[in-house]
Amino acid sequence: MKDFDKDIACISSISRYFARLIKNEEYLEYMRTSYSKLFGKIDVEETLSFKVDDEKNFLKSIRVAKNKILMRLIFCDLKQMIQYEDVVDIYSYFADLVIQKTFAFYAESFNCKKENFYIIAMGKLGGQELNVASDIDLIFAHDNDTLDNQQGSELAKKIIYALENNDENGFVFHVDIRLRPHGSEGRLVPSLNFLEDYYLNYGREWERYAWIKHRVIVGDEDKISNLITPFVYRKYLDYKTISEIRNLKKLIKKDLNEKNKLNDIKLGVGGIREIEFIVQAIQLIRGGKNPHLRLKNTLASLQQIFYEKALDKEEFTNLKAAYIFLRNTEHRIQYLDNKQTHLIPANGDLDLLSQSYNLNSKEFITQLDKFRESINFQFVNFFKTENEHEGAIDHFHDSENKELVDNLTKSKRWNKLSIANQERIITLFKLLDEEIYVNKYKKDQKVFLKVYDLIETISSRSNYIAFFIEYADCFKSIIRFASNSSWIIEYIKKHPILIDDLLINHGDYEVDYSLLHDRTLDILLKLKSLDEQLDYLRDLKHKLIFQLAVLEIKGEIKLETVSDELSDIADFFINITIGFLKHKFSNDKLFESFAIVAYGKYGAKEMSYASDLDIVFLYKYAGHDKSEFINIAKKLSTWFSSYTNAGVLYDLDLALRPNGNNGLLVSSFDAFEKYQMEQAWLWEHQALSKARCCYGNEALTKRFNEIRNKVLTKPRRIQELKDEIFKMRQKMYSQHNPKEDSFDLKNDKGGLIDIEFLVQFFVLMYSTKHQNLLSNTGNLALINALEGYQLIKSEESTLLKKAYLLYRQEIHKLALNNQTNSLVDRGLMENLPHEVHQCFMSYLS
Template identity: 35%
Template sequence: METVGELTERLAPALAASRYLARELAARDWLAPLLCTSLDAPLSADAMRRFLEREAPDEATLKPALRRLRTWVMCHTAARDLLGLAPLSEVTETMTRLAEVAINHAHEILHEALWARHGEPRDADGNAMRLTVVGMGKLGGRELNVSSDIDLIFVYPEDGDTVSPRPLSHYEFFTRLGRQIIAAIGEVTEDGFVFRVDMRLRPNGDSGPLVSSFEALEHYFITQGREWERFAWIKARPLCGSGHDALAAIARPFVFRKYLDFGAINALRALHAQIRAQVARREMATNIKLGPGGIREIEFTAQVFQIIRGGRDIGLQIKPTLPVLEALADRGVLDFDAVALLEEAYVFLRRMEHRLQYLDDAQTHDLPATPDDRARIATAMGYASEAEMLAQLEIHRRFVSHCFQAACGDPNQDDHALDELWDATITPEHAVARFESLQFRNATAAADRLLQLREGTRYRQLPETIRARFDGLIPRIIEACAARPNPDETLSRLFTLLETISRRGAYLALLLQYPQTLLRLAELASASQWAAEYLTTHPILLDELLDARELDAAPDWPAFAQHLRSELDAVEPDIERQMDLMREQHHAQVFRILHQDLAGKWEVEAIGDHLSALADVVLEETLRQCWRKLRQRHIETPRFAVIGYGKLGGKELGYASDLDIIFLYDDEDQSASENYARLAQRMLTWLSSRTSAGILFETDTRLRPNGESGLLVTSLEAFRQYQEGAAWLWEHQALTRARFVAGDAAVGRAFEAEREEILRRPRDLDKLAEDVIAMRRKMLDNHASRDGYFNIKDDPGGLIDFEFIIQYLVLGHAHAHPRLVANLGNIALARIAGELGLLDEARAKAAADAYRSLRRQQHRFRLNGHTARVPEGSAQAERDAITTLWIEVFKRNA
């Protein structure tokens, strides 16, 4: 072990940078020998606890021992930091441990002394209660600096009285204890202090009670909690006491909203403005914490996104600043390169903060006034000169300010050129003229719609703060609509959306804060009425418009399935939240596909593939969640499968398609049928129930054996017997577009084998053709158009004709050509039939191209809320191609 003399020589660089360290070593002869034994390693919490157990066994020795501990820890930390032995993380963790150990030790000793005099506080069940000391700010985030205040809040589980000859109410007991802890930690004695204690973050600040019960705290949050307090409570962390889980359940919904809370940006912006005003008033421009580009702006940049998104993303409900920034980068909220530079700036500023405080153990964040002290700081920071250090400081501060402004700045400070249109004094004639100048086709209708919006009850009843956002948004919406090729329709659709979300200030704040989001919204509404209606129904999806990279990323369904599962597991067993989460995740994926669709990224077949793959994931996870929630389960993994028919089975699902499904099982347990019926019913309820987040899918199970009169779930053997002996032709046609989509893979394989056996059964081609034609004629009698329009789906030469051709070929020829059994979609099967010589290849290709073209037209009609009908003759080439193929296939039976 080194001697005190060797230690002093070794500490020379640190002593040059810290007058505080030099003073303490000179004044306390016990300190140097202690540092000799500890300097080569970080100080652990156990080492600090052992020190206090030895030095402070009782109330009488508590204060001096705590202050000696602080001296040792501070000097140890300063020496290791200034000698380059300790990274920033060690410094902040060591100071945090000091606060935790000191508070816990003081709490235990003082609680026992108070308990001995007045009895133990106990809850209604007789369990002993402790004061819960909540660390806020940097203490809560485990980021404490070396000369920091500690922000504390005192709470306790419930009111009552102690049982004693000298009883106290729980409120009085814990108030006394709280005052004693503050004195033990913060009172200045001849030995100094441990930490300055700040209690102003408690409910009602300095004017509020020192301690609060959980019930009082919850009431305060609901009735009086202010926006800035939500930011403060992000980092709240219980350090000791009881009822931590109950406290978290109270604080979490106050801090983190279930929806995306973009309104928090305004609150943070106002808080930041107050800090800026204070900085300017006190001439604190060189303050590296509160000044421009300082530590606080980095913290605010992280916290604003936690507040906005933390309610929906539990992974953001964390406390330390750097991990939050990294989590935001992982989620694409912040750019990875920007986060790397923010982290570099944060480490630089925190290291400088500590060196400013090492000088004299002063709670300062200002650069020193004297050249000599600034030179000390530069040397301690590793720079050759003050100028070099200040140049690097300026680079960091400029970048931090840029990031903060991008995240939290107000992009709408200037007046808008179209503000006059929303002015109540504008005349109708002037409004019409202004809309005409913006190239609206029906300027009068646009002006009337605007007037109705301004004079409407909904707008007049808006709270003042929300109305201000609404007012700022209107001219920007008009401008965005005017830039679209169909401004009238776009304006109508966006005004409908705006009326729906008008009372949700967070959505208005989102559109104001991110102008590019408003432009994407206008583009989407212009392209598709269905898209606008989807957003109006699910406005939470507005957040999806924020990140173009995420919107444009190709779906990764295995990754999505894994993400969805982890999200649902994280909130188990909260069924309501799980159902909402699944709906929110599903809607977000549909919306991304829709956005890419409107951008022309996908062919109509690919859209069907993606929407069907998404449905498969949802069904798989629904099955898992519903099974785990059944109280009576005879088996751990259900031998149960979901079979998709129709558009789901053929991977041609549309945006608003129902799911045609049946349920099969292969399980001989006597309770299997009952349990699986209960599972199927729960799945249908899970899928189709309307929650606050909407629904997942409407479902149709009528394709099960015996239809609506049949059992909801069917054993594999019963399904096989029905298909082989009782199924109608149309049920075998439906089987051509059936597939296993979720559940037990072995049951799925058994179904696929049975499906192949049925489809490959030899059939009389003439009889099959007669039956298919008869069925098609019956459909035409019920659905064919008779008004001079061509229904793309139902009329002769339309989609159903082509689908019937493929179904006939599969049923008629799969026994000789197994390739036709594959569920590859109608277009691919037409190509295969041509290759097999069952169709003329040229006519098969022409009909398949026509089918694709008609599906595209049908898709476009649906995206704009129209029935897929066109004037006779406008799709004649497509009709002719499909009709020609129909004649070729069925000519002998026509």
């Protein structure tokens, strides 16, 4: 046991607390028997497995257990046998069990059952990150009808005494009960009704931060969560939190200055609390909309915040490393004498602290300062003050802009706003005017008007105004967007929740749809009402589309990528809705026989931001009643088309099903095949060339592709096919009234429809011979294939691809500026439409 004696001596030289206790034979023997064993939660359970009937022995036993657990934690931590996460997890678990055991010991004498009494852990214990010399923050409560206040108070006092009374064996925990309603003057054990009323009507901002970490140790977790969640997490994005936490930090700093405790690694500059403030601010801002952020543990929350892209990888990595280092340092300081202190010691104790890291004191301080500087840099950047934006601009460059703002300030609506909000809005208008002047935006771009309308729309929602004040760069991004796109400003006006996404570090647009599916389904199943579920999906769709649009406006992705992603987003919402309905129907076999086919722009993956979804519902007969598939189709249609506060998910067009709007909502595969082969019009076969299965298992997808291929390779007479397509196009020409100076990119001769009809002619005529023409890979790929098969000339292929790309780009630009038609100046197209129409006529006239 030479190594044991050596290790005990080593740990005793670093921890005076450990050195005192190891002189006790019982503790020495405990350390000897556990010396080479792994240390985990099961050891905590064994240490607390004693059974005693009298109070004296009970109090002694829980103190002895605490000393043993703490000694072993110190030993294993300093010997690097366990990590920081293990230390706080094990010690928090011990606290949970000892509280539960103490409650159980006294509860019987008060005739109190655990379902009628509540012990709620707050702070570090609530987050399961208890430090080794921490007190524990507890809130007691009782069920409304089963326990009177006097009984509850007496029981709570017994528990508190048992935990914190200091005798020859020490104490277990100091208990802080000041976080309860009204603090020290409030009821020790309030009822649940009282808690609900208090937080609904009187709860203060700092209490929201405190309740983030709440965790029920005794009692019904769901009851407390349902009661407290609406108080902690707002339904909107709560950016006023930033200024409120900033003010709280100022008070802490002032208090530290007065007490000369700036070397406090918890509360001082670059300390643990600054990391906690960053984490809690993001949780409070976004947690109302994103339940995944409602975590208790700081490291787990930090990880989730990184996943949600509220922090970039470097910020997350730095904060995590700094947090673990500071928490380890906090423990090592407290290992010295088992005292709750967060001050960096001096002289010999600093040497002992440094020794625990195998560093000298100078090296340790250098490393500590580096971490604290990193933390404070991020903290200052996150909580930068409003004064950085105010007063920088004191006039308007454009008198018309000033007049517009002056008129707003005289309106009745303006007078309803708070003074603080009015001042912030004026600041934003001045910044807007300045940006237009500096960047030399033209009058006809109407940048000021667009952004003015946005600010006026959200003016009563002070959180969004606060956001722009806090993040001026994001506001400048809005101004840049307005110079390029009216559509995106209108989109933000309709869905201001998207303002939050301006903070996200976008980079490449990469979405793991499989992972997103699992997370979204988890949230949908947790949400309790249909309205919440529908709104959540709509908000998620707006978010995905907005991120895509931002990248396109910045010029970071091409049109083809945008169309592909928009189609992938639509596929995701089809599949997540079906995934949710599967849970509700509890009949997986039913869905194994159900398929959805995408048509049109959706089927061909050529969607724009405002595209609706052309879909057809199919099923395979496998013993299920048709009405069951009709029910699925109706449910999905309701989920997509129902109008909520967040709008619709997608407009659905179901008219391409067999017999159109007069046909059945769902068709069997056999009926669909029969209709396509025997009754369908030619235009329906053209539409089928752009169709694909967007939901369905492998067997059903294969069945649809077989039907599609069979229909598209159906023998046709070339002249009859030419005549029918040409007559159809001629009819469209006659119903369209072209404008002399404008060119309709879609409908005019030589427009997009000419190109699509020409490609569809070749697919229907030649796919029997050239199987690659059956691939639904988009018009550009098909034009390349036609050239490869020498069905069209090389110069014709170049012409059609050039025109097709240009037309789609121009249509997309028009859509981004809210133009509902497809008209452009005819002169801009030069001779291109004429050449395209000549090509079309050469094959089809």
